[in-house]
Amino acid sequence: MKAHLAKLPLILKPFVLFLLLSLSVLALLSLQTPRHSLSTTAAAAEEELPSDLKIRPGYASYDAYLQRQLNKTLNPKLREIWTTRDWDRKVKVFSQFFDNMKQRGLISNGSKALSIGARVGQEVAALKRVGVNDSVGIDLVPSPPLVLKGDFHHQPFDDETFDFEFSNVFDHALYPRKFVGEIERTLKHGGICVLHVLLSRRADKYSANDLYSVKPLEKLFKQSELVEVRTIDGFGLDTEVVFKKK
Structure with a gap:
């Protein structure tokens, strides 16, 4: 040289x-430059969602996300409202929803049903009111005897446990793939999942994602077929989406 x-x-x-x-x-x-770890690649894959579904930024960790959700669920003023002033009104409206679902053949008195993100159990009380007695809810904070403690990203149930699952908190899922994956895991073959979602505008400040069409849900429900989509008025949510597990 x-x-x-x-x-x-x-x-x-x-x-x-x-x-x-x-x-x-x-x-x-x-x-000397470090290579990306497998966990980083896996996390990136989780974020590769359809364009009409956006994850909100700002969570430094999963614990930070959980704490934000708990800030709402454990708010004493809100819990008092949910269990007193709002109780009868919401149980009545949810009862009408579930009775309509019975008429459409989506659920029956003999169904084993789960309400996901049930908070104090208004949806579970409504299911029992219309005759679906084998019903339970899960939430980060339990409310016995109607609601068990559970994270909807990792349901505390065995595979193929339920005939029917309902949720109106899809917008609170930080990991929509895991949320849907757990529904399909715990649903029996031929089981029904009903989601109430908001498509017309951004959801509340506690939401972790924003959904702008039904198409992302169709892609996420890999083991199920879309049965029905209809407009509703459900406590700020405007669309009911029904899936049936194959």
């Missing part, structure tokens, strides 16, 4: 030396 440099014109020698030094530094840096 020194012999070749000696033969170069004097004016080119500084340029060539600078180029060689730069290449050496780049090579050294490339060896």
Whole structure:
């Protein structure tokens, strides 16, 4: 290398030396740069969602997400409202929803039913009121005897447990794939899932995602077929989406 440099014109020698030094530094840096871990790749895959479904930014960790959800669920003023002033009104409206679902053949008195994100259990009370007595709810904070403690990203139930699952908190899912995956895991073959969602505008400040059409749901429910979509007026939610597990 020194012999070749000696033969170069004097004016080119500084340029060539600078180029060689730069290449050496780049090579050294490339060896020291850490590679992405498998967990990072997996997390990125979770975020690769259909364009009409957006995850809201701002969560530094899953624990931070859970704490934000608990801030709402454990709010003493809200819990008092849910169990007193709102109780009869919401149980009545949910009873009308579930009675209509019975008339459409989506659920029966003999169904084993789950309400996902049930908070204090208004939906479960409504299911029992219309005759679906084998019903239970899950939420981060339990409300015995209607609601068990459970994270909807990892349901505390065995595979193929339920005939019917209902949720109006899809917008609270930080990981929509896991949310749907757990529904399909715990639904029996031929089982029904009904979601009440908001499509016309952004959901409330506690929401973790924003859904702008039904198409993302069709893609997420890989083991189920779309049965029905209809407009509703459900406590700020405007669309009912029905899936049947194949």
